[in-house]
Amino acid sequence: MILSRGKTDSASSRNATSQSSTSGGRGGAGKQRKTPAPATLEDFIIKRDYTGARAFLEYTNDDDDEGENEGGEGAAATGLKQRQVDQWIAFCNFHLGDYQQALTQYKAIQKSEKTNVELNLAVCMFYLGLYEEAHQLVSHITEENNPLKQRLLFHLVHKLGSVEEWAELHDDLENSSSVEQQLSLASMHYLRAHYQEAIDVYKRVLVDNKDYMAINVYLALCFYKLDYYDMSQEVLDVYLSQHPDSTIAINLKACNRFRLFNGRVAEQEIKNIADNGTFGADLLRHNLVVFRNGEGALRVLPALLNIVPEARLNLAIYYLKQGDVQEAHALMKELQPTSPHEYILKGVVHAALGQQLGSKEHIKTAQQNLHLVGSSATECDTIPGRQSMASAFFLYHQFEEVLVYMNSIRSYFVNDDVFNYNFAQAKCATGYYKEAEELLMQITDMDIKNQHTYCMILAKCHIHCSHPELAWNVFITRDTNAEAFLLLQLIANECYKCEEFWVAAKAFDMLEKLDPSPENWEGKRGACAGVLYAMATKAHRGRPGGGISEVIGILRESSNSQAEAMIKTIRKHISNFK
Incomplete structure (x- = not known):
């Protein structure tokens, strides 16, 4: 996509040799078959069967070695052919994704034959991530108007952050009518997350070059990045109809399936090609971890941190899901975000760490990263953008x-538990208790339902929706610990404010037993007085089901001297509470 990288060897081409070797040898029995013409190097290259091409070249090389030095004539021609074979083998290794081997071979060619292969070396270095070395080599190439040099330099200065040189080259490519230069420009838009601009360029090129089928894959990638998964798959099917065994296209189809359906459906698309050693095997192994919801993350992802850019992000997500916020922060700490999802993940990690450590600094960093995404012109109307804001x-x-x-x-x-949990918290904080209660009751994820915050919010919503007994049930199903004590305090105070005096009295009674402080006795005394008032006025809320005897029972369990005086007063006026 960046430098016209070729397609890897296909499944059909990998099987071509075995099919041809088994189809002959049926001899004189039956009709004589026409012998097919021997394959040539050009045949393999046109089919983009670089494995077959490399095998053909190595076989040709062996034949030449056997016949070498039989006579003195033709030595110069043989040497020339050998140089051409070496360059073609390096070319095949490059297109098979073996950039290190291709680099080694080009260096050997340059050293032994003084051949001008600097650009080939620089391209291999680029794909190996050796940007400074590649830039230094390209800078010494004197050929000014070489299109490949211009494209390579364009991407190198982007990687190295040379803004002024990048802007100059950007203008040159934008004004060029060359298809290769336009595709390079579109790939830069893609790298900078300017997906709509990339789509515009690809569509423009495709109008005049309908036989450039791979552009459909690039368009599909852009639509995928914009969350238009159906549209991405529709465009991708055009390419797959012609190249059904393309690793990159199959992988993208799996990613669309993952977004549209689930990981199990996505895995079915790539499981047959994940371990066959083709180009993109690392990417496939990475994606299988994602499709399997993190299964095997610690075994696979650490080795891919410097190979697949998303590996760092997905490993950080795995650590977040496991509750290991410190490890997630260690991975993201040195990352300088360049795309929306990187800003979002960095914001989430800092928010989690800030809450864990009580750090305002981390919370502030999280706010800045998330607000930056949500307010950007390109993301403000997307789902991730609005989630970020x-x-x-x-x-x-x-x-x-x-x-x-x-x-x-x-x-x-609608059925997302995490979204509903956050939505309910915002509803509760703004006083929409009924809606918050409904959202919380929809949640099925037990990890969320067992959280202390969930119980606190649910209890508060129950109380404000006139269901104090449900709030009390939330408490009695919790283990006795410090968090349960905080929940009990919330129930006692919220019930008191909402005039649900009977549950408030039970809660303050429990608090007094756990902590016989004056504050808890005063709360209990006030709640009991509220119960008496509710009974005397025949109010619909705040009354015990068992009548006045339950109030007397709670007061008897108090060690405070005022409790006995209250009991005497109640008995004196007991007729008013029936």
Whole structure:
């Protein structure tokens, strides 16, 4: 996509040799078959069967070695042919993705034959990530108007961050009518996450070059990045109809399936090609980890950190899901975000670490990263962009703004437990308790339901929706620990404020037993007085099911001297509470 990288050997080409070797030898029995013409190097190259081409060249080389030195004539011609064979073998290794081997061979060619292969060397270095070495080599090439040199230099200065030189080369490519230069420009748009600009260039090129089928793959990649998975698959099918065994296209189809359906469906697309040693094997192994929801992440992803860019991000996500925030932060700490999803992940990691450590600095970094994505012109109307802005406002504690953004994408996450959990928190914080209660009750993920925060919010919503007994049930199903004590305090105080005095009295009674402080007795005394008032006024809320005897029972269990005085007063006026 960047430098007209060729397609790897196909499944059909890998089987070509074995098919041809088994189809002959049936001899004189039956009709004599016409002997097919011997394959040539050009045949293999046209079919992009670089494995076959390399085998052909090595076989030709062996034949030449056997016949070498039989006579003195033709030595110069033989030497020339040998140089051509060596260059073609290096060419095949490059297109098979073996850039290190191709680099080694080109260096040997340059050293022994003084042949001008500097550009070939530089291209191999680029694909190996040796950007500074490649840039230094290209800078010494005197040929000014070489299109390949211009394209290579364009991508090198982008990698090295040379802004002024990049802008100059960008203008040159933009004004060029060459198809190769336009494709290079489009790939730069893609790398910079300017997907719509890349689509515009690809469509323009495809109008006049309909036989350039691979452009459909590039378009499909852009649509995928824009979350248009159906459109991506529609365009990709055009290419797959002609090249059904393309590793890159099959992988992209699997990714579309993953987004549209699930990991199990996606895995079916690539499981037959994941271990066959083809170009892109590392990418396939990486994607299988993603499709399997992180299974094998620690075995596969660490080795791919410097090979597949997304490996670092997905390993950080794995650590976040495992609750290992420190490891996730260690991976993301040195990463300088260049794309929206990198900014989002860095923001999420800092938010998680900030909450874990109580660090305002990390929270601030999270706010900045998420707000940057949500407010950008390219992302503000996308689902991730609106999620980012909602998250930023969540961290700012501006929950009315959170609801604005979450409501705009609600239809895409109707059954998403994490979304509903966050949505419910924002609803609760803004006083929409009934809606928050409904959202919380929809959640099925037990990891969420066992969280202390979930229990606190659910109890509060139950109380404000006139279901205090449900809030009490939330407490009694929890283990007795410090978090349960905080939940009990919330139930006691919220019930008191909502005039649900009977549950408030039970909660304060429990608090007094755990901590016989004056504050807990005063809360219990006030709640019991509220129960008496509710009974005397025949109110619909705040009354015990068992009548006045339950209030007396709670007061008897108190060691405070005021409790006995309250009991005497109640008995004196007991007729008013029936």
